[in-house]
Amino acid sequence: MISFDLECANEHRFEGVFKDYESFASQMERGLVACPYCESVEIKRLFSGCSIQARPATAPLSERRGPNMFEILRMIEGYVRENFENVGSDFAETARAIHYGAEEERNIYGQSTREEIDELLEEGISVTPLPSSGASEN
Numbered sequence: 001m002i003s004f005d006l007e008c009a010n011e012h013r014f015e016g017v018f019k020d021y022e023s024f025a026s027q028m029e030r031g032l033v034a035c036p037y038c039e040s041v042e043i044k045r046l047f048s049g050c051s052i053q054a055r056p057a058t059a060p061l062s063e064r065r066g067p068n069m070f071e072i073l074r075m076i077e078g079y080v081r082e083n084f085e086n087v088g089s090d091f092a093e094t095a096r097a098i099h100y101g102a103e104e105e106r107n108i109y110g111q112s113t114r115e116e117i118d119e120l121l122e123e124g125i126s127v128t129p130l131p132s133s134g135a136s137e138n
């Protein structure tokens with residue numbers, strides 16, 4: 001979704017929400033965008049304060065202008081390292097203990113085999129693979 005600040009010929013300002021830029025452009029072209037106050041179709045777009053609604057998960061990252069994939073991975077990795085507890089090779093065991101309430105709920109990360117991850121997923125435990133930027137674990 002994309003939203004634009006619009007203004008009609010009578011200087012009414014309102015926000016128009018469109019599927020994407022093309023949808024906005026074609027509706028403008030066909031005179032389908034009307035002012036909600038006076039129904040004027042003489043609409044112009046105000047260039048200040050338009051926004052693109054990114055998916056919530058990517059919002060903090062999208063504020064940075066054009067980070068490359070490597071930078072994004074570094075940021076995710078850095079975030080996880082700061083905010084998640086490293087349980088090392090006990091990952092699968094700890095994840096299961098937390099899931100079944102045997103251990104306090106918290107964010108963890110660690111190493112796990114492909115098989116262990118598959119088992120966890122089968123048990124309904126949501127495991128998110130941690131992207132690796134290639135920085136070595138010490």
Ligand SMILES: [Zn+2]
Nearest residue numbers: 008012035038
């Ligand atoms: Zn108007």
